[in-house]
Amino acid sequence: MFNCWIWIFILLCRRSIADENSTRDADIFPSSPEIERGSTLKLFCVLGKHYTPHRNASHIIWKLNRELIAQENYNIVNETVSSITINNFTHNKAHVKCFIKYLGKEQLLVHTEVKSGFPPDTPRNISCIYDVDIKLTCNWTSGRETNLATNYTLHRKIMSVQGPIMQEWKISVCQSKTESCSFHYPNIPFGDNLCFQVKAENVLGEASSDCVPINMEEIERFQPPEILSLKKYAGIKQLLTVTWKIPEKSTRLLDVKCQIRYRNLYLNSSEIDTVMVASGEEISTHNLTGLWDSTEYLVAIRCISVESKLWSEWCKEEMATTEDKAPSEKVDLWRVIESSTSSGNRSVYLMWKLLSNFPPHGRILGYKIQYFPENNAALQMTNFTSDKKITLLLNEEAYIISLTAYNSAGNSPAAILRIPSTDEKSSQIIEAVRTFTTEEEVILEWTVSKPEVTEYVVEWYEEMETDPFCRSWQYISNSTKWKPNKKNFKSFVCYNMSVYPIYGNKVAAPYSIQTYVQEKKPSEGPVADTGFPGKNEVTIKWNEISKDKRNGFINNYTIFYKPEGGKELNETVNSDVLQYTLRSLQANTQYTVYIMASNRAGGTSGEPKTFKTLKFNKEDVIFIALPVGLSMLFLLGLWITCIMKKHLFKKVCWPDVPNPAESVAVQWPLDTAMGVACEDKTRGLENISVLEDCFPEEEHERSLLMDCEKCVSGSTDINTNEAQNISEYKLTLLNSDKKILNNEEQEVAKHLSPSMPYIITDQDFRSQIHSALIPSKKLQPIKMLEDDLCDSQQISIKNEENDNEEVLNREDFSEKSPFNPYLRNSVKTREFLVSENLSEHSKNEPKSQATVLPGLQQNVVGQSYITLDMVGLATAQ
Secondary structure, three states: OHHHHHHHHHHHHHHHOOOOOEOOOEEEEOOOOEEEOOOOEEEEEEEOOOOOOOOOHHHEEEEEOOEEOOHHHEEEOOOOEEEEEEOOOOOOEEEEEEEEEEOOEEEEEEEEEEEEEOOOOOOEEEEEEEEOOOEEEEEEEOOOOOOOOOEEEEEEEEEEOOEEOOOHHHOEEEEEOOOEEEEEOOOOOOOOOEEEEEEEEEOOEEEEOOOEEEOOOOOEEOOOOEEEEEEOOOOOOOEEEEEEEOOHHHOOOOOEEEEEEEEEOOOOEEEEEEEEEOOOOOEEEEEEEOOOOOOEEEEEEEEEEOOOOOOOOOOOOEEEEOOOOOOOOOOEEEEEEOOOOOOOOEEEEEEEEOOOOOOOOOOOOEEEEEEEEOOOHHHOEEEEEOOOEEEEEEOOOOEEEEEEEEEOOEEOOOEEEEEOOOOOOOOOOEEEEEEEEOOOEEEEEEEEOOOOOOEEEEEEEEOOOOOHHHOEEEEEEOOOEEOOEHHHOOOOOEEEEEEEEEEOOEEOOOEEEEEEOOOOOOOOOOOOEOOOOOOOOEEEEOOOOOHHHOOOOOOEEEEEEEEOOOOOEEEEEEOOOOEEEEOOOOOOOEEEEEEEEEEOOEEEEOOOEEEEOOOOOHHHHHHHHHHHHHHHHHHHHHHHHHHHOHHHHHHHHOOOOOOHHHOOOOEOOOOOHHHHHHHHHHHOOOOOEEOOOOOOHHHHHHHHHHHHHHHHHOHHHHHHHOHHHHHHHHHHHHHOOHHHHHHHHHHHHHOEOOOOOOOOOHHHHHHHHHHHHOOOOOOHHHHHHHHHHHHHHHHHHHHHHOOOOOOOOHHHHOOOOOOOHHHHHOOOEEOOOOOOOOOHHHHOOOHHHOOEOOOOOOOOOOOOOOOOOOEOOOOOO
């Protein structure tokens, strides 16, 4: 019951699994047919009940793989069955698909895979190998490929005198799907009356070969023998003795033939000796003669029965060395000399190799190096090494170096080399060297100035190689041409080649060149550096390509540049040029530039770079900036001049005018409000008093001149009338407070005009006041006033300083002084400044303490007056 449910489930799964565009309510037969190549294929497609009655066989279409099959190959069998016939079917494998087409839509119903092939050919060339007591393996050829699954059956039969007799109990069968089949031990009967037959079969047919008789003794193959020993004998040259063992199952009643192969490792060549071994003999020995001295050999052995046609496999190789012999040839010695250091020492790199003579010199155990100064052999030194190189530290003298190879049998002849002294100058014998290549060789030729030189050393190494021991060399005799094989050099690599002439034991100066055996275009291109572009030019710089990426000699560089949206241009320069200036460029334009490095094999471009030319160059900027800068400098200088000379400009353009009403030398009567205002402003630090003129400027000047003239003409009367007033004024001055007088004296000094010359002393200050108060000798009406003022000032100064300084005499005030024309040019305004050092007591002193000149009125036209121009007072601190 359980099995029934399983089958029902499998059937449901098969009907439900279908292509996404198909349904399984249809069938195709035959399913997965295999037909003969070129025959006719016929298939049937059957519709299920799901499609009827709306669709029938006439709606079925066929496709081969993805191609629609022509309608003439269709055949409607009935309403539910459609067939297809394809003649000469030649596809190895193809898919035939059945579709239902209804209302313009195609739906896959079912498909199958069709294979075509051939029936099997008769197997031929049957051969067998009998590995004694292991297996019997037979091989054959099956003929052409069938392209279909083919099975092979190998029959082993017993033969009788009457012919092959089919005896089922004595027949062995081996089956395989390939062209080989094996019988394994113990199912391997041994005899000479066996035959072998092969049968091949597939769905299209079968074929059998004849039964081929095979003698088992002829196909017998032994297992490889085993080498027991391989050795040399002391005192016997050029000989090795080998001993081996034959497998027991191979030693039957028949004799065995063995081959001994010995291979010279130095030559990598082999020779074979053949040895017969009697039946039943398991261990054999043989001497290998005619060998090279001190040479390593590899030995292997194989054996075969005298009746068999098949050799065993070679046994595992064993190695041995023949008896030593002293090396017969000197070594090939060369050197590389380093420049001497500041201490005078230098490193000499010695390297050597064995000469390629045959037979070889023998096995080398080590090398002996002896060296000594050329002029002092007693200082000989000795080194030993097993390497083929050594470094010697020598001084600046010339040295002789001797090198020998040695082994257990003795030493080789010595190789001699002379190292020149550091100050030795060798002549240039080689005049020129050239190199070129052919398909297989590199040819190096040179010319010499001394034909008697017949021996040379050619040295070569890769340019990037820094290790002196990696250099190669070769001695050339009786020739000025060297032709090595190209295989000895690397392609696309630069080599340094030098030719050294040798005469006697001396080595002359070399001639060196560089060469490439084969070139290709550089691996990378130069990278352009545009720097700082100008308006119409730019300097392009680049670095050399690294030597390992040049791949040849760089012949030139090409600079390609292109303006945005313009035509590409280029410039070519030599290989030794690493910068170039592009000129005649467009201003304010973006350019793209890249550089290509070229050798004989081609060129490689570097990464493109962009730059933009300037809108203005330096000259343009200077042309624009210079006038602007000069203009700004001029304006700045003019402004600085105005600041520094503002007082001068003010004096010239707007001169200060002395105002009698604001003078601090004397005090006007306080009968008007204007006088009070003037004194208040005089005491302040920042107050400015402006006195307006009552008449036009010209009339005011004439009035002043007329008053002056009247005062001169009537000076006598004025002195008489004013005598009493002056006496009262003098009493007032004498009784004034000493402190107030000193403060007033300081205040007066602060307001003296800088335009009046003065000397900075207390005594000269009074003289300065005298000069200011009396602008003219002819002003007689105020002579008495001047004398009194002078007396009061002398008393105050004397009391303050407490010294015996001589006071000014009255006649000093009567000294004649020239008329001051400045009073004539007085203008309408006057400015007074009060010293910041003026004491608060002086500033706040009441006006009642001020001295008043009675009989004088301020701002009265036609009246003689005294003015004090601004005189700066510098007080020594």
